[in-house]
Amino acid sequence: MSATTRKPRPGEIHGVHYYFVDDAEFDRMIEAGEFLEWAEFAGSRYGTPRQPVLEKLAAGVPTLLEIDLQGARQVREAMPEALLVFLAPPSWDELVRRLVGRGTEPPDVIQRRLEAAEAELAAEKEFDVTLVNTSVEDVVRKLLALMHVS
Ligand SMILES: Nc1nc2c(ncn2[C@@H]2O[C@H](COP(=O)(O)OP(=O)(O)O)[C@@H](O)[C@H]2O)c(=O)[nH]1
Ligand SMILES: Nc1ncnc2c1ncn2[C@@H]1O[C@H](COP(=O)(O)OP(=O)(O)O)[C@@H](O)[C@H]1O
Structure with a gap:
């Protein structure tokens, strides 16, 4: 944790x-x-x-570590054997809809999170695998399969 x-x-x-x-x-x-x-x-x-x-x-x-891009880069350095999985939104509009729809962040923090998301999406190719976050059940199943847990 x-x-x-x-x-x-x-x-x-x-x-x-x-x-x-x-x-x-x-x-x-x-x-x-x-x-x-x-x-x-x-x-x-x-x-x-x-x-x-x-x-x-x-x-x-x-x-499983659920961490941001900067953290993933540090883990890659410290543990080159780690599998880096990029969790991508289905689309930019859906990402915005989910983040704004959660209704837990003030506008300035939403803005900073969207800027971070843009930078992270540009770094997707650094990761070993991409999973698109369509339905939670689907993405969890694929993640567990990658971890060899069923
Ligand atoms: N580097 C790093 N990033 C983390 C860690 N825990 C969470 N994050 C990332 O921080 C970002 C914001 O997390 P959080 O505030 O919980 O927002 P949420 O994921 O939208 O609920 C997400 O990209 C998380 O993956 C951690 O321990 N290390
Ligand atoms: N597969 C999904 N389907 C519908 N809503 C989702 C899905 N994944 C995440 N969400 C919702 O989108 C919002 C932001 O998701 P979250 O995973 O916290 O994003 P981030 O970690 O990038 O900030 C949350 O309200 C979350 O419940």
Whole structure:
């Protein structure tokens, strides 16, 4: 599970959806070398704690990180054997519709997320595989197949 400095959305729970931390705690985790990777995305910081990932991999457990482009680049450096999967929207209009439709971000954050999405779409070719996010069930099935979990 990732740590983030983003504020929880309604219904999001500390320790379930994210470890919601403040800037000082995130700084401490960076200093202590606790992150496998971390990045700033649309005004908040997000990072993957290293230890739980290493423990899972050592135990042979298929391990999925849901991270942004900057994080994917760091993982590629640190773990060249990782499979990088690009989760693409069915279309630009559908991406905008979903993000705006969620109704959880103010306009300035929506703007920053759309700019990030544009940059990420331009980097799709860096990834090993692309999955188009049509239906959740469909994309989850394909993702589990890539992870050799059925
Ligand atoms: N590098 C990195 N990116 C992350 C991490 N956790 C989440 N993200 C990415 O940060 C972005 C925003 O995540 P979030 O605020 O939860 O928004 P949501 O994915 O739209 O619900 C998405 O692109 C996530 O994939 C992490 O631990 N590291
Ligand atoms: N396959 C899908 N079908 C319909 N809505 C989706 C699908 N995937 C994501 N969404 C919705 O789109 C919005 C943004 O999706 P999310 O995965 O959080 O995007 P991102 O991580 O790029 O910000 C959310 O409200 C989410 O529920």
